[in-house]
Amino acid sequence: MNTSRGVRHDSMRARNLAVVLGEIRRSGPLTRAALADLTGLTKTTVSKLVSDLLEAGAVVETGVVRDGERGRPGVAVALSGHRVATLGLEINVDYLAACVVDLTRAVRVRRTRPADNRNSRPPTILRELRDLAHRAVAEAEALGLRVTGAALAVPGPVEGGLLRNAPHLGWRDVRVTGLVDLLDLPFEVDNEANLAALGELWFGSGATDFLYVSGEIGIGAGLVVDGALFRGTNGQAGELGHVVVMPDGPGCRCGGRGCLEVYAGQDALLGAVAPLSGRVAALPGAAAGMPAQAASLEGLAGLLEAGDPAARAACEEAGRALGTALTSAVHLLDPGMIVLGGSFGLLFPWLERPVGDVLSARLRQMRRTPPRLVASESGADAAVLGAAGLVIQRVIADPAGVLGL
Amino acid sequence: MNTSRGVRHDSMRARNLAVVLGEIRRSGPLTRAALADLTGLTKTTVSKLVSDLLEAGAVVETGVVRDGERGRPGVAVALSGHRVATLGLEINVDYLAACVVDLTRAVRVRRTRPADNRNSRPPTILRELRDLAHRAVAEAEALGLRVTGAALAVPGPVEGGLLRNAPHLGWRDVRVTGLVDLLDLPFEVDNEANLAALGELWFGSGATDFLYVSGEIGIGAGLVVDGALFRGTNGQAGELGHVVVMPDGPGCRCGGRGCLEVYAGQDALLGAVAPLSGRVAALPGAAAGMPAQAASLEGLAGLLEAGDPAARAACEEAGRALGTALTSAVHLLDPGMIVLGGSFGLLFPWLERPVGDVLSARLRQMRRTPPRLVASESGADAAVLGAAGLVIQRVIADPAGVLGL
């Protein structure tokens, strides 16, 4: 627990700026009078705070609100997308990505670079990422945006700026904060599953309480409770992939046996239909030249569409394993909803029934209603977007500090 | 998400009172000068705040600090146990309990009343609990204490003042907030496992990051991260008892199969040595006239001490199941430590090895070190104490509101 600092005049003002900006963010364009109502501050105070935010370029007046009520109409104030922006970055197994998002969470710049990172050494990739980041920032500046911070998504658990273990990259204990110096920006790093969950929060359906299940090559999850990410004690919560499904099942690369990943990881899913790969290649969805993984996953989807019994059986088994692991997750984490993302989002039509069946059979008596099961609304870029969104959140939570008010 | 209110002068002051009081709580007796350093407030402000807290009876001056440094010695200020207190209550299967705790978290009044609540109807029990509470409050007042709030621990999940489902009491959807009117105090209700976790936090070893496992008749758990309880979306997180250990194992009363409770619940543990109950009764520990459950649990412990192979095998199996469920819990919740409480605390010597073996075998590769496994420091009264402590926390977090400053 950190030392809790007292409130002084300047921090009172800083807090009130954040409250006003946060309320504008949360409840769309609002008049000063409405803001005064919502925040409990007086109209006078709100006026002063809003005029500071206008000057800083954080908000804009969007025009007079004529709502049919009588009385003088107010002037609506909304977040401004013209000045403040943040940078999201991602290192994944087969690509690097960068994006710039403005204060309204509109995506302004997107750059992706395919790369087979399995065969590269960390310094090389970090150099490439830095180039990508610089180009994205330059592009944003050309649009008149000021990039105020950055965050990076990596496919593995992070502890103090150190990527602890990314088995699919073959990296262990790699320091990934070197970008800070060059970009000269506030910088954060976090697990891809965590940031993808935040991507779903801010760029998805609008739900504020859910467990986002990230089905990539490994399986991770990020829990969002009341709009905030739950990280656990060491920031390693949500490792759904190694929840025990069958205590004496087949061995897993984590050293355990019968983990979820053994039954529902991408290798397991694709391996189950491997004998059919000839057929997969012949399907129209499987274009030549694409990375092997993606082609195979699309191939699997194609087989499923075509009603292939082996593919359906593989999905059925993976789905039931996922349902079993999610049962434990629901009991322990108590999520408001379950969102299947990544490859599980793609395969949702074939996973929904087996997963849902297991969940409802096992949870029916304990809970009035088991959490709803839905497919992710955000796509493959959830993690980069979540990274940029995380920094936007920091700006909104402390406009005074970040924008120098 | 609630409307976030702006900060006004009075809430600034309220916050600063809380900051000062919180710092006194956290870092023991402190001089005003030390408080100014820690909070970032000036000596002047701290002096004024402290004098208000002194007047309200929240703190006392404990005397001059002569630390050998040169310069005028300061006067240490510490929490006062003389005026402010709170009430903790508990309904469990075989007893009712009440306790009064002062601001220093010293237990001032303790009352327990054995009762076989399995065979009673809610109104009867609630009436008895109210009597117990009134007697405890009267006793506290005789000590010069002012009881400012109360909390109640119940053996089942709570949603909005409603005890949803307490299978071992046979209660469903019972409203347990009726005590408020009579006591005329702020009042809260929560799950016994959650409050026992808080009991461990405030009355146990002093750790601030752990998963408290409550082995009662059912099995629950409460996660504490950085001194705060994690409750999940509906306050139902930590239901360790129904984490899946073996997907197609024996049926559980929750409607699932192979839940942890099936393998390590009290019924399972005692049932495994049931054929030996004749021997149990003959052991010195099992005095006649005690409630059946307690006698059996002690009996089991007696058999274990005596090296009984069947009892040891039962513990071994339960321990391995617990280890399996805890593996999933560690992956999902990322606790800093695991504390075994309730009957698991009692049986710790025989559980430690099997649980620890499973945990370290399954977690070794994923984590530098698996979370440490320890027995609870607090006893059977963890939940009542946690309830009273919860209200104390409320007072410390908002002295202005509670004490009327």
Place this chain on the structure above:
DNA sequence: ACTATTAGTCCACAATCTGTACATAATCCT
């Protein structure tokens, strides 16, 4: 004894929010 150093208090001052008053701009009602 004298000096340096630290604790705690006093008082004038500064920062910020509040509350009332007022100009402004709609709708409602006759």
Place this chain on the structure above:
DNA sequence: AGGATTATGTACAGATTGTGGACTAATAGT
């Protein structure tokens, strides 16, 4: 159409609370 009503947003004086430097008090070192 015109006045009454109602709501928005700003101005100005006032209230609350924290700040900062000066001042007194109490101790250790020289």
